[in-house]
Amino acid sequence: MAPEQRLVPRFAAEPPQEQLPYGRWEQRLREELLAGALRLDGEREDLGKPGAIAWHPDRSWHGYTYVPASTLTSTGYELFGYVRFLPGDAEHEPREFSARVDFTDETAERNPDWTLDLCDEAIGSWRGEAGAVATITLVWGRPLVEGGVVATAELAGLSVDQCALVDGRFTLIAPDDYRHDLLEVALYDGKGRELARESLYAGEDEDEDEGDDGAVGSETASPGASSDDHS
Numbered sequence: 001m002a003p004e005q006r007l008v009p010r011f012a013a014e015p016p017q018e019q020l021p022y023g024r025w026e027q028r029l030r031e032e033l034l035a036g037a038l039r040l041d042g043e044r045e046d047l048g049k050p051g052a053i054a055w056h057p058d059r060s061w062h063g064y065t066y067v068p069a070s071t072l073t074s075t076g077y078e079l080f081g082y083v084r085f086l087p088g089d090a091e092h093e094p095r096e097f098s099a100r101v102d103f104t105d106e107t108a109e110r111n112p113d114w115t116l117d118l119c120d121e122a123i124g125s126w127r128g129e130a131g132a133v134a135t136i137t138l139v140w141g142r143p144l145v146e147g148g149v150v151a152t153a154e155l156a157g158l159s160v161d162q163c164a165l166v167d168g169r170f171t172l173i174a175p176d177d178y179r180h181d182l183l184e185v186a187l188y189d190g191k192g193r194e195l196a197r198e199s200l201y202a203g204e205d206e207d208e209d210e211g212d213d214g215a216v217g218s219e220t221a222s223p224g225a226s227s228d229d230h231s
Contacts, residue, residue: 006156006158007128007129008126008128008134008155008158008160008175008178009126009134009136009160009175010158010159010160010161011160011161011162012061012136012161012173013059013060013061013161013172013173014059014060014061015059015163016057016058016059016163016166016171017058017060017065017087018058020055020056020057020166020167020169021055021067026055028097029055029067029069029083030053032083032097032098032099033053033069033081033082033083033099033101034050035099036081036083036098036099036100036101037050037079037081037101037103039101040101040102040103046075046077047073047075047077047079047103048073048074048075048076048077049073049074050071050072050073050079051071051072051073051074052071053069053070053071054069054070054071054142054169055067055068055069055169056068056069056070056140056141056166056169056170056171057163057166057169057170057171058171059138059163059171059172059173060087061123061124061136061173062123062124063086064084064085064086065084065085065086065087065094066082066083066084066123066138066171066173067082067083067084068080068081068082068119068138068140068171069081069082069083070119070140072107072109073103076105076107077103077104077105077107078103078104078105078106078107079101079102079103080101080102080103080104080119081099081100081101081102081121082099082100082121082138082140083097083098083099084097084098084099084100085097085098100121108144114144114198115143115144115145115187115195115196115197115198116141116142116143116144116151116185116187116196116197116198117141117142117143117144118139118140118141118185118198118200119139119140119141120137120138120139120140120176120200121137121138122135122136122137122138122176123136123137123138123173124136126175126178128178128179132178132179133178134175134176134177134178135175135176135177135178136173136174136175136176137173137174137175137176137183137200138171138172138173139153139171139172139173139174139183139185139200140169140170140171140172141169141170141185142168142169142170143165143168143187143195143196144196145187145195145196147189147195148165148187148188148189148195148196149164149165149188149189149190150162150163150164150165150170150187150188151163151165151170151172151185151186151187151188152172152185152186152188153172153173153174153183153184153185154183154184154185154186155174155175155176155178155181155182155183155184156181160174160175160183161173161174172185176200182199182200182201183199183200184197184198184199184200185197185198185199185200
Protein backbone atom coordinates (compact mmCIF):
# COMPACT_ATOMS: atom_id res chain seq x y z
CA MET A 1 0.00 0.00 0.00
CA ALA A 2 1.37 3.42 -0.95
CA PRO A 3 2.26 5.95 1.77
CA GLU A 4 -0.49 8.37 2.76
CA GLN A 5 -0.21 11.79 1.18
CA ARG A 6 -2.37 13.51 3.78
CA LEU A 7 -1.55 12.80 7.43
CA VAL A 8 -4.54 13.66 9.61
CA PRO A 9 -6.28 11.84 12.49
CA ARG A 10 -9.17 9.71 11.26
CA PHE A 11 -11.83 7.97 13.38
CA ALA A 12 -9.93 8.99 16.53
CA ALA A 13 -13.04 9.12 18.73
CA GLU A 14 -14.76 6.06 20.14
CA PRO A 15 -18.11 5.28 18.50
CA PRO A 16 -21.25 5.71 20.64
CA GLN A 17 -21.21 3.32 23.58
CA GLU A 18 -24.58 3.89 25.24
CA GLN A 19 -28.24 4.41 24.39
CA LEU A 20 -29.58 7.93 24.35
CA PRO A 21 -29.94 9.14 27.96
CA TYR A 22 -33.09 8.22 29.88
CA GLY A 23 -34.30 7.89 33.46
CA ARG A 24 -32.04 9.00 36.30
CA TRP A 25 -29.05 9.35 33.98
CA GLU A 26 -30.97 11.72 31.72
CA GLN A 27 -31.99 13.75 34.77
CA ARG A 28 -28.35 14.07 35.88
CA LEU A 29 -27.25 15.25 32.42
CA ARG A 30 -30.21 17.62 32.19
CA GLU A 31 -29.25 19.24 35.50
CA GLU A 32 -25.68 19.75 34.31
CA LEU A 33 -26.79 21.17 30.97
CA LEU A 34 -29.30 23.61 32.46
CA ALA A 35 -26.75 24.72 35.05
CA GLY A 36 -24.49 25.57 32.13
CA ALA A 37 -27.32 27.52 30.52
CA LEU A 38 -27.69 29.64 33.66
CA ARG A 39 -24.11 30.79 33.23
CA LEU A 40 -24.87 32.42 29.88
CA ASP A 41 -24.11 36.12 29.82
CA GLY A 42 -26.57 38.72 28.57
CA GLU A 43 -30.30 39.05 29.11
CA ARG A 44 -31.13 35.62 30.44
CA GLU A 45 -34.83 36.35 30.78
CA ASP A 46 -35.09 36.91 27.03
CA LEU A 47 -34.07 33.31 26.36
CA GLY A 48 -37.28 31.93 27.81
CA LYS A 49 -37.79 28.51 29.38
CA PRO A 50 -36.13 25.44 27.81
CA GLY A 51 -38.37 22.74 26.44
CA ALA A 52 -37.71 19.03 25.99
CA ILE A 53 -34.03 18.27 25.49
CA ALA A 54 -32.98 16.33 22.40
CA TRP A 55 -29.91 14.31 23.35
CA HIS A 56 -27.44 13.14 20.74
CA PRO A 57 -25.24 10.03 20.66
CA ASP A 58 -22.28 10.01 23.06
CA ARG A 59 -18.74 10.16 21.72
CA SER A 60 -15.50 9.77 23.67
CA TRP A 61 -12.11 11.32 22.90
CA HIS A 62 -8.97 11.97 24.89
CA GLY A 63 -10.42 10.26 27.95
CA TYR A 64 -13.65 12.27 28.14
CA THR A 65 -17.17 11.43 27.00
CA TYR A 66 -19.28 14.13 25.34
CA VAL A 67 -23.08 14.02 25.20
CA PRO A 68 -24.41 16.90 23.07
CA ALA A 69 -27.93 18.26 23.24
CA SER A 70 -30.25 20.98 22.03
CA THR A 71 -33.61 22.40 23.04
CA LEU A 72 -35.97 25.11 21.87
CA THR A 73 -37.08 27.71 24.41
CA SER A 74 -40.46 29.32 25.00
CA THR A 75 -39.28 32.52 23.26
CA GLY A 76 -38.04 30.81 20.09
CA TYR A 77 -34.33 30.50 20.84
CA GLU A 78 -32.35 27.31 20.61
CA LEU A 79 -30.05 26.34 23.45
CA PHE A 80 -27.31 23.97 22.32
CA GLY A 81 -24.29 22.48 24.02
CA TYR A 82 -22.89 19.37 25.63
CA VAL A 83 -22.15 17.67 28.93
CA ARG A 84 -18.62 16.32 29.34
CA PHE A 85 -17.44 13.83 31.96
CA LEU A 86 -14.95 11.10 32.73
CA PRO A 87 -16.76 7.80 32.19
CA GLY A 88 -17.10 5.33 34.99
CA ASP A 89 -15.84 1.77 35.28
CA ALA A 90 -16.31 -1.20 37.58
CA GLU A 91 -14.95 0.80 40.53
CA HIS A 92 -15.88 4.40 39.78
CA GLU A 93 -19.00 6.34 38.89
CA PRO A 94 -18.80 8.94 36.09
CA ARG A 95 -17.14 12.10 37.44
CA GLU A 96 -15.73 15.52 36.63
CA PHE A 97 -18.91 16.76 34.97
CA SER A 98 -18.91 20.05 33.09
CA ALA A 99 -21.16 21.65 30.49
CA ARG A 100 -20.89 24.16 27.66
CA VAL A 101 -24.04 25.90 26.45
CA ASP A 102 -24.75 28.61 23.88
CA PHE A 103 -27.87 29.98 22.21
CA THR A 104 -29.03 31.16 18.80
CA ASP A 105 -32.15 32.53 17.17
CA GLU A 106 -31.16 30.97 13.82
CA THR A 107 -33.21 27.79 14.11
CA ALA A 108 -34.17 25.17 11.55
CA GLU A 109 -37.79 26.26 11.85
CA ARG A 110 -36.79 29.71 10.57
CA ASN A 111 -34.61 28.36 7.76
CA PRO A 112 -36.58 25.94 5.57
CA ASP A 113 -33.72 25.79 3.02
CA TRP A 114 -31.40 23.95 5.44
CA THR A 115 -30.77 20.25 4.79
CA LEU A 116 -28.77 19.63 7.99
CA ASP A 117 -29.16 21.32 11.36
CA LEU A 118 -25.63 21.46 12.81
CA CYS A 119 -23.88 22.69 15.95
CA ASP A 120 -20.17 22.55 16.66
CA GLU A 121 -17.62 23.19 19.40
CA ALA A 122 -13.81 23.08 19.34
CA ILE A 123 -12.64 20.63 22.02
CA GLY A 124 -8.92 20.26 21.33
CA SER A 125 -6.12 20.36 18.78
CA TRP A 126 -3.77 18.04 16.91
CA ARG A 127 -0.32 19.03 15.72
CA GLY A 128 0.57 17.81 12.26
CA GLU A 129 3.41 18.24 9.82
CA ALA A 130 5.40 21.46 9.42
CA GLY A 131 3.68 23.08 12.38
CA ALA A 132 0.17 22.75 10.95
CA VAL A 133 -2.52 22.37 13.63
CA ALA A 134 -5.96 20.84 13.24
CA THR A 135 -8.85 21.90 15.47
CA ILE A 136 -10.52 18.80 16.90
CA THR A 137 -14.20 19.64 16.66
CA LEU A 138 -17.33 18.13 18.18
CA VAL A 139 -20.21 18.31 15.69
CA TRP A 140 -23.78 17.26 16.41
CA GLY A 141 -27.01 17.63 14.54
CA ARG A 142 -29.94 16.13 12.70
CA PRO A 143 -30.93 15.77 9.06
CA LEU A 144 -33.80 17.83 7.71
CA VAL A 145 -34.32 15.51 4.74
CA GLU A 146 -35.69 11.97 4.75
CA GLY A 147 -33.83 8.72 4.22
CA GLY A 148 -30.54 9.35 6.02
CA VAL A 149 -28.76 6.49 7.78
CA VAL A 150 -25.16 7.64 8.35
CA ALA A 151 -23.51 11.05 8.76
CA THR A 152 -19.86 11.56 7.92
CA ALA A 153 -17.28 14.25 8.61
CA GLU A 154 -15.09 14.92 5.57
CA LEU A 155 -11.92 16.95 5.21
CA ALA A 156 -10.69 17.65 1.67
CA GLY A 157 -12.74 14.71 0.41
CA LEU A 158 -11.36 12.34 3.05
CA SER A 159 -13.75 10.75 5.54
CA VAL A 160 -12.39 11.39 9.03
CA ASP A 161 -15.36 10.25 11.14
CA GLN A 162 -18.84 8.80 10.79
CA CYS A 163 -21.86 8.07 12.96
CA ALA A 164 -24.99 6.06 12.36
CA LEU A 165 -28.13 8.06 13.10
CA VAL A 166 -29.73 7.30 16.45
CA ASP A 167 -33.33 8.50 16.69
CA GLY A 168 -32.58 10.84 13.80
CA ARG A 169 -29.48 12.43 15.41
CA PHE A 170 -25.72 12.08 15.09
CA THR A 171 -22.49 13.17 16.76
CA LEU A 172 -19.06 13.47 15.15
CA ILE A 173 -15.57 14.30 16.41
CA ALA A 174 -13.18 15.27 13.65
CA PRO A 175 -10.22 17.49 12.70
CA ASP A 176 -11.10 20.84 11.15
CA ASP A 177 -9.27 23.83 9.67
CA TYR A 178 -6.14 21.86 8.80
CA ARG A 179 -3.77 23.05 6.07
CA HIS A 180 -6.51 25.36 4.76
CA ASP A 181 -9.01 22.49 4.52
CA LEU A 182 -12.38 22.96 6.23
CA LEU A 183 -14.72 20.32 7.59
CA GLU A 184 -17.92 19.30 5.82
CA VAL A 185 -20.72 17.06 7.09
CA ALA A 186 -22.49 14.74 4.66
CA LEU A 187 -25.57 12.54 5.01
CA TYR A 188 -25.91 9.18 3.23
CA ASP A 189 -28.71 6.68 2.84
CA GLY A 190 -28.46 2.93 3.31
CA LYS A 191 -27.12 2.45 -0.23
CA GLY A 192 -24.34 4.98 0.19
CA ARG A 193 -26.03 7.72 -1.81
CA GLU A 194 -25.38 11.27 -0.67
CA LEU A 195 -28.54 13.07 0.44
CA ALA A 196 -27.18 16.29 1.92
CA ARG A 197 -23.94 18.15 2.58
CA GLU A 198 -23.12 21.22 4.67
CA SER A 199 -19.93 23.07 5.52
CA LEU A 200 -19.43 24.17 9.12
CA TYR A 201 -18.77 27.59 7.63
CA ALA A 202 -21.93 27.91 5.53
CA GLY A 203 -23.14 31.50 5.44
CA GLU A 204 -20.07 33.01 7.09
CA ASP A 205 -19.05 35.01 4.02
CA GLU A 206 -22.50 36.59 3.94
CA ASP A 207 -22.34 37.35 7.66
CA GLU A 208 -18.95 39.03 7.25
CA ASP A 209 -20.27 41.16 4.39
CA GLU A 210 -23.23 42.26 6.48
CA GLY A 211 -20.93 42.99 9.41
CA ASP A 212 -18.81 45.29 7.24
CA ASP A 213 -21.91 47.37 6.59
CA GLY A 214 -22.64 47.60 10.30
CA ALA A 215 -25.95 45.83 9.88
CA VAL A 216 -25.37 42.88 12.15
CA GLY A 217 -24.59 42.89 15.86
CA SER A 218 -22.94 40.12 17.86
CA GLU A 219 -24.50 37.68 20.29
CA THR A 220 -23.15 37.39 23.80
CA ALA A 221 -22.25 33.84 24.80
CA SER A 222 -20.61 32.01 27.63
CA PRO A 223 -16.79 31.95 27.61
CA GLY A 224 -15.48 29.11 25.47
CA ALA A 225 -18.85 28.26 23.93
CA SER A 226 -19.16 27.99 20.18
CA SER A 227 -21.81 29.48 17.96
CA ASP A 228 -24.26 27.40 15.97
CA ASP A 229 -22.98 26.55 12.50
CA HIS A 230 -25.91 28.34 10.88
CA SER A 231 -25.97 31.35 13.15
